[in-house]
Amino acid sequence: xxxxxxxxxxxxxxxxxxxxxxxxxxxxxxxxxxxxxxxxxxxxxxxxxxxxxxxxxxxxxxxxxxxxxxxxxxxxxxxxxxxxxxxxxxxxxxxxxxxxxxxxxxxxxxxxxxxxxxxxxxxxxxxxxxxxxxxxxxxxxxxxxxxxxxxxxxxxxxxxxxxxxxxxxxxxxxxxxxxxxxxxxxxxxxxxxxxxxxxxxxxxxxxxxxxxxxxxxxxxxxxxxxxxxxxxxxxxxxxxxxxxxxxxxxxxxxxxxxxxxxxxxxxxxxxxxxxxxxxxxxxxxxxxxxxxxxxxxxxxxxxxxxxxxxxxxxxxxxxxxxxxxxxxxxxxxxxxxxxxxxxxxxxxxxxxxxxxxxxxxxxxxxxxxxxxxxxxxxxxxxxxxxxxxxxxxxxxxxxxxxxxxxxxxxxxxxxxxxxxxxxxxxxxxxxxxxxxxxxxxxx
Numbered sequence: 001x002x003x004x005x006x007x008x009x010x011x012x013x014x015x016x017x018x019x020x021x022x023x024x025x026x027x028x029x030x031x032x033x034x035x036x037x038x039x040x041x042x043x044x045x046x047x048x049x050x051x052x053x054x055x056x057x058x059x060x061x062x063x064x065x066x067x068x069x070x071x072x073x074x075x076x077x078x079x080x081x082x083x084x085x086x087x088x089x090x091x092x093x094x095x096x097x098x099x100x101x102x103x104x105x106x107x108x109x110x111x112x113x114x115x116x117x118x119x120x121x122x123x124x125x126x127x128x129x130x131x132x133x134x135x136x137x138x139x140x141x142x143x144x145x146x147x148x149x150x151x152x153x154x155x156x157x158x159x160x161x162x163x164x165x166x167x168x169x170x171x172x173x174x175x176x177x178x179x180x181x182x183x184x185x186x187x188x189x190x191x192x193x194x195x196x197x198x199x200x201x202x203x204x205x206x207x208x209x210x211x212x213x214x215x216x217x218x219x220x221x222x223x224x225x226x227x228x229x230x231x232x233x234x235x236x237x238x239x240x241x242x243x244x245x246x247x248x249x250x251x252x253x254x255x256x257x258x259x260x261x262x263x264x265x266x267x268x269x270x271x272x273x274x275x276x277x278x279x280x281x282x283x284x285x286x287x288x289x290x291x292x293x294x295x296x297x298x299x300x301x302x303x304x305x306x307x308x309x310x311x312x313x314x315x316x317x318x319x320x321x322x323x324x325x326x327x328x329x330x331x332x333x334x335x336x337x338x339x340x341x342x343x344x345x346x347x348x349x350x351x352x353x354x355x356x357x358x359x360x361x362x363x364x365x366x367x368x369x370x371x372x373x374x375x376x377x378x379x380x381x382x383x384x385x386x387x388x389x390x391x392x393x394x395x396x397x398x399x400x401x402x403x404x405x406x407x408x409x410x411x412x413x414x415x416x417x418x419x420x421x422x423x424x425x426x427x428x429x430x431x432x433x434x435x436x437x438x439x440x441x442x443x
Contacts, residue, residue: 030210030246030249034250034253034262034267035262035268037203037206037250038254038259038268040199040206041193041194041200041202041203042190042193042199042259042260043185043192043250043251043254043259044192044193044194044200045200046251048201048203048204049210049246049247049250050247051204051406052211053211053246053247055371055403055407056211058375058393058399059371059403061392061394062374062378062393062403063075063078063235063374063378065382065389065392066078066378068389069381069389074306074310075091075095075370076088076091076095076310076314077314078377079091079373079374080314081377082377082380082381083377083380085314085316087373088316089311089434089438090434090435090438091369091370091373092307092310092311092316092317093311093437094370094430094434095366095370096304096311097430098362098366098367099300099304099307100300100304100340100341100344101363101366102296102300102363103134103297103301103304103337104340104341105344106293106297106300107127107293107344108344108345110126110127110130110290110294111124111125111126111127113289113290114126114130124346127345128342128345130294130297131297131338131341131345134294134297135334135338135341137298137301138298138302138305138329138334139329148298149295149299149302152295155288155291156288156289156292156295157241157245160249163249163252163269164252167249167256170256171256185254185256185257185258185259186255188258189259194259194260201413204410205365205414205423206364208364208368211367235391252272253269253271253272256272257271267285267289270282270289301334301337301338305329305333305337306333307333308321308330308333308336309321309322309324309333320332321336362423362430364414364423365411365414365423365424366427368407368410368411371403371407372404372407375400375403375407378393378400379397379400379401379404382396382397415428
């Protein structure tokens with residue numbers, strides 16, 4: 001195969017990469033998963049999002065630092081440089097599996113949002129329709145994908161801002177609604193910590209699932225123009241925006257709806273508008289949520305196909321994934337991901353009521369392993385830099401070590417949590433299979 005056929009097109013602009021990372025993070029985790037975190041921790045879940053945000057900041061900064069120190073290398077390349085092909089093989093395939101599951105979850109969530117308008121059509125059929133649309137988009141030139149993702153992400157960010165403004169107006173009584181004394185919802189029904197600190201801690205897995213996607217900048221960097229200059233801005237901008245787009249909406253939801261009245265059937269965002277007596281706005285919000293999860297799924301297809309391409313470059317995936325279409329996209333990576341999404345849609349056909357909740361737990365485990373890999377890589381590579389990058393993790397190595405301890409603590413605690421037994425079993429099986437393959441895999 002000629003070299004020119006193995007190159008991805010550098011068609012992504014800085015604004016594309018910024019919004020790709022945001023798109024990966026702002027999806028099912030906040031729009032639908034927030035109902036799960038609220039049921040686990042009540043209003044105190046905001047502390048879980050804050051701590052998760054601090055861990056995210058450290059991981060993102062470490063990734064940005066390495067990307068500047070080693071231009072043209074993405075996450076999988078950096079892990080390979082730090083620990084060799086065996087660990088790189090493990091992390092690369094874990095990341096790919098993570099995003100296959102995340103993408104499937106996003107598409108299933110898209111089907112569930114469509115059911116808001118078409119309740120008689122089965123979930124699997126609506127999800128299949130969403131999958132066909134997203135796979136078609138990813139077959140075009142990467143610049144077209146980036147531009148579409150920019151506007152996709154823009155819609156949900158604009159909607160979140162509108163939700164925050166309207167929610168604040170309702171909470172302060174400026175906007176008339178059927179809600180009386182909304183502030184009391186923070187202290188009623190068991191108080192701010194209805195399940196104690198244990199409940200807050202138990203929400204971390206869904207929180208980490210929600211924040212997973214930030215590291216997409218480390219995948220997109222190889223297709224970014226002038227990546228060295230834009231990476232610091234992208235890292236800083238992504239982190240504070242996500243914190244705002246998670247914590248403020250959660251506080252608004254808790255103020256308007258008693259936390260124990262948030263149901264898993266509809267998104268809490270739709271419930272807020274319905275409870276506030278704004279049924280028309282609920283339909284608009286549901287449309288926005290649909291575009292939001294399709295946007296996250298769009299990012300997922302991008303992540304999976306590029307991860308396979310990177311692994312094929314280092315011999316950790318079959319050479320067939322090096323094939324690039326005329327549009328400069330890794331076509332075989334997109335096709336295999338599409339096939340596995342169909343498997344997920346089939347599972348939705350078998351268990352439509354439980355499939356989303358089951359599948360959301362697995363990426364929580366895998367994304368923590370990926371973040372642990374990023375922190376370990378930075379600890380290993382920092383002494384080997386030819387020159388210190390201008391953008392660095394402050395108070396190294398203590399900051400990275402603290403993040404590493406935090407991630408490992410969360411990971412281990414959930415392995416022994418009975419509520420996560422399905423996700424734990426699936427994650428351990430995946431990890432065991434990949435570990436076995438690393439001993440058979442030849443470089």
